[in-house]
Amino acid sequence: MAKDGKKGVIAEFAEFINRGNVMDMAVGVIIGGAFTAVVNALVTNVIQPLISFVTGGAPGVPGLSINLNGSVIDFSAFISAVINFLITAAAVFAIVKAMNEVNRLRDLAAEKAGLAKKAEQDAAPEPRVCPFCKQQIADDATRCPHCTSKLEGYENGAE
Structure with missing residues (x-):
């Protein structure tokens, strides 16, 4: 500790990093990055080839791009990003819903076993x-x- 009674910057940083919610957030960001790679691979390697097959071999949806003096506005890339988002959102929704159900079942089992009352009494x-x-x-x-x-x-x- 410093002479003036305040924590040093390094000690404050160490305390900040060791909080549980910071570590949880870091794990979430890492898992989110890995999950994004999986979703991008699904869209790039499965969904876009299916769209190409349906549209006759075009990599995007034909007619959804505009050429403005050499600058191309590609709406099919935007549609791919929307598909990525919807798949990611659906997967996250399913994971959160499953975790909520697991927590609900755990709480219900604890209540049936009488553990909830014991925890309330111990509080x-x-x-x-x-x-x-x-x-x-x-x-x-x-x-x-x-x-x-x-x-x-x-x-x-x-x-």
Whole structure:
């Protein structure tokens, strides 16, 4: 730690990297890149050849490109990108739907086994809150340290 009590940049960076959500995000990006390669291969090697077969050998859909003084606007490339997106979106939807179903079945099995109730019982109790100032207070407090209100259990014979 630095002399002024603040963490160094390297220590802060290490703490940031070691958080679970950063690692999950990194794994997601890597898997997403690999999945994109699979979808692109499917479109390039399966779907586009089928389109070429149907259209008589043209690599794209004929008549969907415009030549503007040597610059070609190719709408068939856009259609291929839309197909890539739809396949990717459908696959991600199927994966998320399957994972949600697995989680639902796991929770249902845990509930049937009585594990959900045990986990709820093992959870930390809700913190006690002052009914007057709504600040968190100790469980055994008889006066609120924030607003000094008398709480349940307060006893003082001098008053």
